[in-house]
Amino acid sequence: MWPPGSHDALLEYARSYADSVPLPVDTDSLDWEVSTRAKQRAGACTYDGDAITIRLAWGAAKRFDRAQFERVIRHELIHAWEYQTAGEAGHGARFREQADRLDVSVTCPAFTTPRLRLECTNCAWTADRHRASAVVTDPETRRCGECGARYEVEHLASGERWRTAAGYRGARERIESW
Template sequence: MNEVEWYAVTPPCSHDELLAAVRVYARDLVAHHDLSVNVSDLEWSVSTRAKRRAGLLRYRDDTPLEVRLAWRLFQNQGWHAVASTVRHELAHAHLVTEHADPTHGHRFQRLSDRLDTTTHCERFTDPDWWVVCADCENRLPRYRESRLVRNPGQYACGRCGGPLTVHAPE
């Protein structure tokens, strides 16, 4: 059995049940990988609004304060995706504490490889709109009704300069 499985929870479960498993998993990761993060000092929360961001580390003055995880990620992709996001956010917390570095730079790349996590998350919810280039068919997902979504004719494709149109999800 994969060690990530030891901590796994599955839907349906509550936010509190998910966060309890996440905290235990995070403590063991920190100890196993010798990360300079105190899991107990972090606030752990679930976002029911997040559609594009799987996780978020809030920090102030090089001190990690909170890890927020996307509930939709758990619902749509399950425990393994959440566990990967926890590893990702703990890498940020460690690098913020040790190097005042919240970026996805070289240090993050090395640490994310060691923690077997990714630099960026895959899409886990469908966008509300697609902005599509009529010339090169470049497709941009949009989750909010931005100016671009409301007025695509005022913008051009960043790749080829072609005209843009907006489509509802297929």
């Protein structure tokens, strides 16, 4: 049944599914976790030099259908395989080769609607944000990596915009549903 009814059920499903993926990864040595805090990334794979942990977002499991979530699991398994075979992981050629073979995107899809958008005031660069990071709360101290211009931030639900820390504070006061 999808979605799983509990964190334990999700982890049991993920472990079982991982064993069926045609990738030479030692799934028995992996640690698995569920994140209830994740707002954007459906999954993550970390390696601390000792243990490889795959963290799956509970929100994504609830919002994605089974096939979408299985792609997330395959994506993270490729990272685990990279850590096991090369000691490092990324989205380079080695990852892309396995991603193509396993019908997986290089990036995991977002599972929530972004709250904020950063926009360059000069070029076409934009980035969606889910949380009020430092660049969102104080955009005047950061510059666009593409052209060096300043940022403007938009709160997507209200259309409120700002370019300074004071502008952010004012927007927070005015926006009822942040």
